[in-house]
Amino acid sequence: MQARQTLQPRRSVVLAESDSLEERLGVHPHRLGHVIDVLAPAEAVDAAPELAEVFVSAFGAPGYDEDRADAERFATEQLPVHAERDDFKLVAARSDGRIVGFAYGFTGQRGQWWPDRVAAVVPAELAEEWIGGHFEVVELAVAVGAQRQGLGTALMDALMTGLPHRKALLSTYVDDRPAPRLYQRMGWQLLVPDLGWGSALYGLDRTMPAAAGPGRVGA
Numbered sequence: 455m456q457a458r459q460t461l462q463p464r465r466s467v468v469l470a471e472s473d474s475l476e477e478r479l480g481v482h483p484h485r486l487g488h489v490i491d492v493l494a495p496a497e498a499v500d501a502a503p504e505l506a507e508v509f510v511s512a513f514g515a516p517g518y519d520e521d522r523a524d525a526e527r528f529a530t531e532q533l534p535v536h537a538e539r540d541d542f543k544l545v546a547a548r549s550d551g552r553i554v555g556f557a558y559g560f561t562g563q564r565g566q567w568w569p570d571r572v573a574a575v576v577p578a579e580l581a582e583e584w585i586g587g588h589f590e591v592v593e594l595a596v597a598v599g600a601q602r603q604g605l606g607t608a609l610m611d612a613l614m615t616g617l618p619h620r621k622a623l624l625s626t627y628v629d630d631r632p633a634p635r636l637y638q639r640m641g642w643q644l645l646v647p648d649l650g651w652g653s654a655l656y657g658l659d660r661t662m663p664a665a666a667g668p669g670r671v672g673a
């Protein structure tokens with residue numbers, strides 16, 4: 455078990471056209487002026503109402519099926535519980551001071567609901583290799599009006615930078631849409647196309663050159 459993340463000083467990155475990240479990931483330069491902050495767990499919980507607005511915009515858009523009640527549950531139940539987990543990290547993108555996108559995760563362990571649910575349906579060798587001690591990406595969302603400017607990519611980049619984890623996991627939509635395309639572009643590999651409940655499982659082996667994202671373990 456890794457040590458619980460202590461409150462860390464806020465780190466900001468002002469995205470600029472000259473970012474090497476821009477060149478490395480080939481993302482578009484229209485996100486000038488956006489700022490990405492790493493929020494400490496308590497700051498993330500304080501920001502829950504603002505994050506809920508982003509949640510409902512992103513997951514309540516046509517083609518997605520979450521509503522305001524889901525956003526409320528996210529803000530009042532899910533996030534406070536997850537903020538207590540080991541190595542919780544939330545990154546928020548701001549435009550004119552307002553949060554327009556966020557991503558977060560923590561260290562996933564056996565005995566938690568999602569890792570156990572996944573371990574129960576994937577081949578034993580895959581579970582053995584990937585599940586437990588991984589960094590679990592739980593949410594990524596960008597408000598509709600701020601999408602397609604490279605923010606989702608920049609948020610994932612900021613989330614993964616500096617993590618010590620060798621493996622990372624997430625689940626996303628099985629069909630072809632922005633989220634799975636973004637993960638694939640960033641080096642995530644499809645581990646299980648459908649877990650049985652309409653979600654695909656993706657993994658990032660951060661020890662491999664193919665996962666040459668920022669802060670790659672062993673890089």
Ligand SMILES: CC(C)(COP(=O)(O)OP(=O)(O)OC[C@H]1O[C@@H](n2cnc3c(N)ncnc32)[C@H](O)[C@@H]1OP(=O)(O)O)[C@@H](O)C(=O)NCCC(=O)NCCS
Pocket residue numbers: 481482483484512513518593594595596597600601602603604605606607608625626627631632633635636
């Ligand atoms: C997935 C999501 C977070 C991506 O956010 P985003 O800020 O739009 O991400 P990016 O801008 O980095 O990339 C998205 C697309 O915009 C394109 N793009 C980026 N900048 C662009 C620009 N300036 N002009 C035109 N297109 C651009 C990217 O190439 C990418 O294209 P693709 O979908 O055809 O592959 C967002 O679509 C979202 O919130 N979706 C709903 C919630 C969701 O699915 N969350 C993930 C759950 S697992």
